[in-house]
Amino acid sequence: xxxxxxxxxxxxxxxxxxxxxxxxxxxxxxxxxxxxxxxxxxxxxxxxxxxxxxxxxxxxxxxxxxxxxxxxxxxxxxxxxxxxxxxxxxxxxxxxxxxxxxxxxxxxxxxxxxxxxxxxxxxxxxxxxxxxxxxxxxxxxxxxxxxxxxxxxxxxxxxxxxxxxxxxxxxxxxxxxxxxxxxxxxxxxxxxxxxxxxxxxxxxxxxxxxxxxxxxxxxxxxxxxxxxxxxxxxxxxxxxxxxxxxxxxxxxxxxxxxxxxxxxxxxxxxxxxxxxxxxxxxxxxxxxxxxxxxxxxxxxxxxxxxxxxxxxxxxxxxxxxx
Amino acid sequence: xxxxxxxxxxxxxxxxxxxxxxxxxxxxxxxxxxxxxxxxxxxxxxxxxxxxxxxxxxxxxxxxxxxxxxxxxxxxxxxxxxxxxxxxxxxxxxxxxxxxxxxxxxxxxxxxxxxxxxxxxxxxxxxxxxxxxxxxxxxxxxxxxxxxxxxxxxxxxxxxxxxxxxxxxxxxxxxxxxxxxxxxxxxxxxxxxxxxxxxxxxxxxxxxxxxxxxxxxxxxxxxxxxxxxxxxxxxxxxxxxxxxxxxxxxxxxxxxxxxxxxxxxxxxxxxxxx
Numbered sequence: 001x002x003x004x005x006x007x008x009x010x011x012x013x014x015x016x017x018x019x020x021x022x023x024x025x026x027x028x029x030x031x032x033x034x035x036x037x038x039x040x041x042x043x044x045x046x047x048x049x050x051x052x053x054x055x056x057x058x059x060x061x062x063x064x065x066x067x068x069x070x071x072x073x074x075x076x077x078x079x080x081x082x083x084x085x086x087x088x089x090x091x092x093x094x095x096x097x098x099x100x101x102x103x104x105x106x107x108x109x110x111x112x113x114x115x116x117x118x119x120x121x122x123x124x125x126x127x128x129x130x131x132x133x134x135x136x137x138x139x140x141x142x143x144x145x146x147x148x149x150x151x152x153x154x155x156x157x158x159x160x161x162x163x164x165x166x167x168x169x170x171x172x173x174x175x176x177x178x179x180x181x182x183x184x185x186x187x188x189x190x191x192x193x194x195x196x197x198x199x200x201x202x203x204x205x206x207x208x209x210x211x212x213x214x215x216x217x218x219x220x221x222x223x224x225x226x227x228x229x230x231x232x233x234x235x236x237x238x239x240x241x242x243x244x245x246x247x248x249x250x251x252x253x254x255x256x257x258x259x260x261x262x263x264x265x266x267x268x269x270x271x272x273x274x275x276x277x278x279x280x281x282x283x284x285x286x287x288x289x290x291x292x293x294x295x296x297x298x299x300x301x302x303x304x305x306x307x308x309x310x311x312x313x314x315x316x317x318x319x320x321x322x
Numbered sequence: 323x324x325x326x327x328x329x330x331x332x333x334x335x336x337x338x339x340x341x342x343x344x345x346x347x348x349x350x351x352x353x354x355x356x357x358x359x360x361x362x363x364x365x366x367x368x369x370x371x372x373x374x375x376x377x378x379x380x381x382x383x384x385x386x387x388x389x390x391x392x393x394x395x396x397x398x399x400x401x402x403x404x405x406x407x408x409x410x411x412x413x414x415x416x417x418x419x420x421x422x423x424x425x426x427x428x429x430x431x432x433x434x435x436x437x438x439x440x441x442x443x444x445x446x447x448x449x450x451x452x453x454x455x456x457x458x459x460x461x462x463x464x465x466x467x468x469x470x471x472x473x474x475x476x477x478x479x480x481x482x483x484x485x486x487x488x489x490x491x492x493x494x495x496x497x498x499x500x501x502x503x504x505x506x507x508x509x510x511x512x513x514x515x516x517x518x519x520x521x522x523x524x525x526x527x528x529x530x531x532x533x534x535x536x537x538x539x540x541x542x543x544x545x546x547x548x549x550x551x552x553x554x555x556x557x558x559x560x561x562x563x564x565x566x567x568x569x570x571x572x573x574x575x576x577x578x579x580x581x582x583x584x585x586x587x588x589x590x591x592x593x594x595x596x
Contacts, residue, residue, distance in 0.1 A: 011490070037593040040331070071493070073457070096488040100469045100566055103457035107426065112561035115452045128565065133450055134333070134341045140350055140567040183500070184466040188483070188494035201489070205595070228596065246472060246487050246508055253360075253507060255447065255489065261595040273446040278573065290578075299593065302585050312582040317596055320432065320586050 002125065004029055005061075005087040007080055008052060009097050009236035013044035015051045017202050018093040022153045023055050025091055025160065029120045029127060032239040037170070041076060043069035046292050049170055054163035066177045070190075073100050074182035081108035082176040084148070089127065094152035094256075095201070102152045112144030118157035122299035124127055126189050135252040136275035155201050156258035192246050200250065203231035205261045207251055208277070212266030212287075212306060217244050220307065221265065223314045227321075233257065233277075235267045251276035266306045269294030286310065323383040323499075325368040325436040327407070328429055329361040330389065331398045332449040356396050356582035359503035360444020363510050366530040369406045371476055375520035377532075382519050383447030383479075384408050386436060388536035390415050390425055396546060403541035410546040413554065420551075422450070423561045431554040433463060433569040438500065439479065451482050466497045472508040475516040527552045537585050 004026045009016040009104055019038075026036035035058040040049040045064040053060050063079050080101065084090040090105060092098040094116040106113035118139065119130035129142050129151060157283050200206065207230045217238065225232050234244035236251055250257055252275040262280035267273060269285070277283070278297055283296035288305045295301040302309060332352035333341065342349040357365075367388060372383030387402045387437060388411040389395050399410035433441060446453035453469075472492065473485035479499070486493040487506045497503070508514055511518055513526040533541070548596035579585045589596045 071488075072495075073469075077461070081588035084382040096470060096486075100457065100488075103422075103454035104461045104467065106454070107423070113423065113452075113454055115454060130568075132570070133446065133567075134348075135451070136570055137341045138343050139568045140348075141568070141569060143563050143565060144561060145559070145563055146561050179464065181460070181464055182467040184498035186496040188496055190491055190493045191487075192491040199490075226541060235473075240507065247489065247491050252448065252451065254531075261589070261593070267575055278570070281593050282578070282589070283573075284589070295576070295578070297573050297576075299573075299579045300585055300588055301544075301576055303578060303584065304581075309582055311583065315587040316582050320590055320596065 002029060002034040002088040002122065002127065003203045004089045004091055006033065006036055006038045006057070007090065007092040008038055008040045008048070009095060010040065010045065010048055013048055015040060015048050016093070017160060018095050018155045019052065021155040021158040022091050022093050023161035024158040025117070025120060025151070025153045027056070029089065029122055031243045032122050035085070039063065040064050041068060041079060041082065053168045053170065054165060055161055055168070056164040056166060057168040060168045060170045061173045062170055063173050063175050068175070068242070070187040071097055072182065072185055073104055074102055074179040074185055074188050077104040077108060078176040078179055079173070081105045082172055084109055089150060090148070090150045091216070092150070092152050094154045098152045102150050106150035109148050109150065110146065111148040111150045112146040114142055114144060114149065114151045118154050132254045132275070135271050136278060137271065154256060156256045167287040193245060197225060198229070198231045200231045200233055200248070200257055203257070203259050205230035206233045206250070206257055206259045206280070207263045207265065208233035208235065208267060209244065209265045209303050210235040210267035211240055211241050211243065213238065214243060216307070220310050224263070224310055227314050227317050231308050235273050236270070264294050264298070265310060267294055269297065323372055323440060324438045325372060325383065325385050325440045325442055326433060326436055327361065327364045327368050327385060327387045328389070328425070328443045328455065328575055329387055329402065330358045330447045331355045331363070331391065331395055332358045343567045343569040345422060348567045353393070357401065358444050358447045360446060360448070360505060362530050363505050363507070364442040364444050365402050365405060365407060365473060367509050367515050369456070369531070370515040370520070370526065371474070371517040373517065373519060375524040375526060378406070380404070381408060386411065388413065388429070388432060390420060390428070390551070391423070392416065397548060400541050401533065403544040403546070404482050404538040405531050406537070409544065411549055412546065413549050413551055415551045418551070418558065419560065420558070421560045421562050422452050423455040423458060424555065424558055426455050427557065428461055428551055428554040429455070429459050430462040432549070433459070440482070440499055441502045442503050456502050460502040463502070466501045468495050468497050468501065470506045471502045471503050472506050473514045474476065474503065474509065476518045477519055505582055
């Protein structure tokens with residue numbers, strides 16, 4: 001039996017959808033007993049908390065303070081750790097937000113840390129976590145030896161929780177003083193990628209391009225993404241070469257995604273890229289090199305020059321949807 | 323500026339498709355050992371911060387590399403001394419299995435001895451993919467942290483302006499030194515690192531530098547110290563245990579379609595995704 005704290009990830013005054021995957025983890029881990037609560041922390045947390053009161057949490061804990069407006073680890077970690085003291089497991093999303101925060105919280109709690117978990121089994125009150133290693137070429141089952149544990153939850157491997165009805169009671173928690181180190185950090189701003197498209201982590205469809213697209217990256221991909229209502233992703237090679245911005249990178253060290261449909265265009269399929277998209281339900285690959293490794297994971301492979309195939313695909317989908 | 327760079331040697335990620343699982347055990351036979359690429363980027367970053375890029379031979383600061391492991395890990399350290407690092411330390415762990423938290427606690431003790439202005443490391447090792455040491459070390463030291471750095475600009479060696487690569491874009495932070503910074507891929511782009519000694523107009527070649535033969539020979543004479551793990555931390559208890567391995571779920575073989583029309587038909591009728 002364990003009690004779990006889910007730390008919600010906030011952005012723009014709202015709870016991010018990645019949190020719903022962490023809630024799914026908490027539900028699975030408490031199936032055999034125990035309960036979970038959700039901590040919403042940040043400026044505007046009070047308003048955002050209403051979004052997560054219908055997921056079956058024992059409590060929704062709220063820490064709303066203007067000084068927590070920006071995602072500065074040295075300000076957030078003390079409160080997360082203080083609230084986490086009352087729980088067996090502290091869970092957080094394995095996004096860049098969670099990956100920054102979770103290890104610092106684990107160190108504060110002297111807790112073991114299981115990063116980027118893709119599964120959980122609880123047996124006799126002991127949790128075993130499954131997590132990918134070697135760029136997803138192997139999975140390892142791990143246990144923490146400490147009384148308390150911290151985990152980060154891979155969004156692509158835990159489906160987004162649906163509300164279960166009811167209304168969890170909301171409780172305010174006091175903010176714990178910022179780390180002394182917080183005074184050594186100044187948040188200068190965020191250059192957010194402005195996009196009308198869905199977030200990579202939440203998109204049902206992703207259209208991704210490789211280095212082969214060159215300067216025509218957007219010109220080729222935009223019409224297809226528009227037609228499919230898709231997010232746009234990129235291989236590391238495309239990002240490194242400057243054809244696509246860094247935040248679009250899908251892979252071992254970029255975003256890990258699992259949409260219903262992933263269209264890989266001009267992507268050869270290095271293992272580091274495959275590590276980020278292999279979990280997609282249906283994979284389509286378009287590449288003129290029939291030997292490209294991407295075809296080994298693609299459900300549908302089209303060996304053709306992308307500059308002809310992609311515009312043809314756009315008009316064929318238009319026709320099909322007409 | 324004095325910079326400490328922790329390094330990990332890993333099974334060559336470019337050969338990682340040879341990593342196999344057999345009866346719950348990881349089989350790494352035939353894999354070559356390489357420095358973790360992100361840690362190599364950290365060494366390159368450290369070198370750039372402590373030199374005038376137009377004359378990289380004159381070092382203007384000290385770069386100390388450290389690794390954990392048995393004697394043969396010294397090859398990795400020597401390689402880094404060859405690229406320009408000044409000094410190396412191997413923390414001898416014998417045959418013991420260690421985890422990231424032990425590394426962070428041992429590094430804390432080492433930092434207190436060495437007193438660097440900055441600890442620079444890779445954002446994750448490409449074998450365990452855990453990404454925890456920088457953050458835990460920062461906490462244990464009570465220092466500020468900046469993870470996933472894509473750009474670093476030195477403010478008179480007193481503070482760093484760090485561009486952190488996050489999911490939705492880039493976060494700019496100013497951190498006062500001493501601090502812990504973990505670096506991402508793009509830190510080795512030509513204009514990603516701006517030290518105080520290098521002219522702002524200077525552009526580096528893409529990627530990390532290679533050691534010239536002469537430098538490799540000279541590196542054999544550079545100091546390499548050995549420290550026992552027990553001398554740094556009395557507590558080597560593991561907080562995470564690896565039980566058994568599983569192969570990744572296999573994907574069923576796909577089909578090659580002959581043209582765009584067939585692709586769309588199949589996506590519509592079979593996969594039902596458009």
